[in-house]
Amino acid sequence: MPETQLVAWTGSIVVVAWTIIATAILLMDSIGSGNFRAQAQRDQMVYEHRLNALSAERDARADEAMAAQERFSSALDQISIMQSELLNTEDKRRELETGLEVVQTTLRNTMRQREDARDQLAELAADGADPAAVTAISEEANGTVELLASALAQTSEERDLIAEDAQFAIERASEIELELRLLHDKNDEIFRQLEEAMMVSVEPLDDMFRAAGMNPDTLLAQVRRGYSGQGGPLTPLSFSTRGGAPDPDASRANDILGSLDRINLYRIAAERAPFDIPIKDSFRFTSGFGQRWGRLHAGTDFAGPVGTPIYATADGVVTFAGWSSGYGRLVKIQHEFGIETRYAHQSRLRVSVGQRVSRGERIGDMGNSGRSTGSHLHYEVRVGGQPVNPMIYIRAGQDVF
Missing domain, CATH: 1.10.287 (Helix Hairpins)
Structure with missing residues (x-):
């Protein structure tokens, strides 16, 4: 009897200890996730405030x-x-x-x-x-x-x-x-x-797209073809020169309007290129892009608990949502500029083929499906069908946004 009681007490203590530890872990993950989300929301508010301030300053200077x-x-x-x-x-x-x-x-x-x-x-x-x-x-x-x-x-x-x-x-x-x-x-x-403000605003965007391996001029030309409306506040200015040489102030004003147009096109392009990160909650990097065990590891791995939300990194259309061999449960999203993103090893898919998704929209849950050794997201970025390092896009976006 004493031995049975001892075993029972020991078992009870182990169960209680495990319950306490598990609760503490879940609580810490919850706090960490909450802090990360709060920080992400604060960063987004700061960025939006900076854009609004720049827009107001731009409008005021243009009116002046x-x-x-x-x-x-x-x-x-x-x-x-x-x-x-x-x-x-x-x-x-x-x-x-x-x-x-x-x-x-x-x-x-x-x-x-x-x-x-x-x-x-x-x-x-x-x-x-x-x-x-x-x-x-x-x-x-x-x-x-x-x-x-x-x-x-x-x-x-x-x-x-x-x-x-x-x-x-x-x-x-x-x-x-x-x-x-x-x-x-x-x-x-x-x-x-105005020229200094435009330079400060445009140069980081130029650098961001170049860092992502994209030619800014070619990219903007493609965006402009899709948004070819004319008129409005960005219509080129034309001041009377009384038959003389072109007015230098008009040229400078039109250059500023050109920079504003470039910023607007960059804004459109940034929404359609994957410059965001697919995981907002707490995570850890477990494997990067490059050669691994003699073969190419074509993406970046983000480890986290099963069920961690996965988000689209840019606007696009879902071209695949289902089971795919070693990828397990996989979602493919086709974006503009010939870019595709892949989200593998999910435990649950929340989108379907043909569905249009927006940047930051939840598309699934992290899991351990397919050829995987633990719960994580395998994230890929492909340009023209060729895999590129996703961290190039993620870091470029973090430098600006």
Whole structure:
């Protein structure tokens, strides 16, 4: 009896200890999974906040650039009007100067003629001529002189007024030229900030796709063919150059719009290329891509408990969902750009052939089916049918997202 009780007590203690240990393990896994999910959600919120801030900054700077360009165009119109008025004023001033010289010459000649007439009148008076005739000749000469003097004074006043108007126009033109220089400097600062923001935003995306072995220009051309709509805020700007050379500010603005378009196309491409990680819960890497035991291990293995959720790493269409020899329960997803992802050794499949899935959508549960030594996910990325290292895509996406 004591031995039986001892065995019973020992068994009870073992069961209780195993229960405690199993509960602790499950609790730790649950806490770890929760922390990982919370961290992933925080990272996603930070990324979305950064994108929203960049978008708001981009829109604000673009509005400032457009407003500045409108003010610049208005100032150019004012300068053109002032220059035209200044040219007309200068022509009129030259005409008045010429007319003034003619009037002055005529006045001098008339005054000489008047002096000659006076001399003649004196001689006629001395010779006993008719006094009434002498008076009429004298009054006619005086009237001509007064008329010319009046015309000379009026012409001089007009000349002085035009000179004042011309001086005002010159001073106003100088003020507008100063405003134009200040406006140009402000435009240049706005464009410089926008260009720096675009460079900071575009270069990491270029590097991400190059790191994944994809040519950015070819990739964007393919995306653009699928999204070939025109118009909207990214329509190229066209400012009037009055028949002259292309406006440099318009060229810079269109370059910025081109960068914005490139970012938008990258966003579309990133949703359709597998830059995400298929496991969000806690896991450990057990085997990487490369040669193993004399043959190619065509993917990356993520080990975790049976039932761990598996997620699609990009938008695509399920082309296979079932049993496949050594893969066990397998899901294949065809993405754009000739990319396919494979998710093997699952315990349960949650999608079917022909189903469209989105990035981050759950497609199955981790398991130990097929040729496997333990619960894990065997994850592959194939481009044009050839396997590539999945970690290239995962690391490239983590560097940006």
